[in-house]
Amino acid sequence: MSPLLLAEESLIGWALADAGLVLFGVTLLFVGATLTLTILLRRDPKLVWPLVGLLTIQIMLLIGMIVLDVWGAREMATLGAVSDLSTALATHRYLLIQLPFLLMVVAETTLIVYGEQIVERHARPYYLATILSVWLAFAALVAIGMESMF
Amino acid sequence: MFPFFHKRIHESVALSAMLAAALTLQIAWVSNWLVHRSELIRQRFTLDEALGPLSGLYLKTVVAYVLLFGIGVLVFRGRDVSHWRERAYGFFLFSVLMFVLLTLPIVYELQIGG
Numbered sequence: 001m002s003p004l005l006l007a008e009e010s011l012i013g014w015a016l017a018d019a020g021l022v023l024f025g026v027t028l029l030f031v032g033a034t035l036t037l038t039i040l041l042r043r044d045p046k047l048v049w050p051l052v053g054l055l056t057i058q059i060m061l062l063i064g065m066i067v068l069d070v071w072g073a074r075e076m077a078t079l080g081a082v083s084d085l086s087t088a089l090a091t092h093r094y095l096l097i098q099l100p101f102l103l104m105v106v107a108e109t110t111l112i113v114y115g116e117q118i119v120e121r122h123a124r125p126y127y128l129a130t131i132l133s134v135w136l137a138f139a140a141l142v143a144i145g146m147e148s149m150f
Numbered sequence: 151m152f153p154f155f156h157k158r159i160h161e162s163v164a165l166s167a168m169l170a171a172a173l174t175l176q177i178a179w180v181s182n183w184l185v186h187r188s189e190l191i192r193q194r195f196t197l198d199e200a201l202g203p204l205s206g207l208y209l210k211t212v213v214a215y216v217l218l219f220g221i222g223v224l225v226f227r228g229r230d231v232s233h234w235r236e237r238a239y240g241f242f243l244f245s246v247l248m249f250v251l252l253t254l255p256i257v258y259e260l261q262i263g264g
Contacts, residue, residue: 109167125239
């Protein structure tokens with residue numbers, strides 16, 4: 001890929017050529033921000049609304065990442081670059097990606113329903129479900145990232 | 151301060167979301183296991199030849215969640231579901247754990263020699 005501003009090709013240049021990879025990196029950044037807000041949620045319940053916004057963005061990023069990755073792989077199969085796409089897609093991470101998607105939807109729905117009352121005593125199971133969902137989604141995304149390296 | 155100054159919480163929606171996710175995760179690992187065990191089910195899940203059964207598995211997840219969430223909202227609407235909180239949370243945790251463990255390749259590809 002010809003660099004635009006740099007004299008030589010760079011790792012960043014190659015990374016930016018893969019849109020799915022870019023979205024994955026951005027998703028991890030947003031999830032990191034969400035983790036921080038979940039830690040501070042008890043101190044300031046008003047953080048619910050920025051959390052909802054972040055989760056919405058993350059869900060859209062995840063959908064975009066899945067669509068780009070799967071569609072891109074499909075195009076490669078059409079071009080003959082991948083002989084057996086179904087085998088190539090039969091990896092653990094293509095199954096695991098469903099988990100952060102579902103968990104983020106649960107977290108967002110719970111936060112929208114309860115709002116700032118999520119930190120009250122009666123909402124404890126939902127509060128724990130929300131925190132757990134965000135943290136497990138992060139762990140799943142990290143696992144997916146690490147698996148893709150091997 | 152006074153309970154009637156709090157906005158109304160539609161707990162049934164939150165409960166439905168949690169239960170729907172839990173059930174969808176259970177369906178996900180079961181369908182993944184079946185796809186790897188049965189050629190007939192593998193073919194049924196193959197909506198796109200290029201993508202293989204993954205196309206059906208993803209669609210199944212989305213449809214299952216939307217349907218289960220809708221059913222949950224309709225069933226629990228307007229009811230007091232406070233006594234279901236802890237159980238739903240427990241089932242949610244259990245389902246997440248089951249999904250994580252049972253979608254490990256070493257587990258679902260396990261075959262006993264014979």
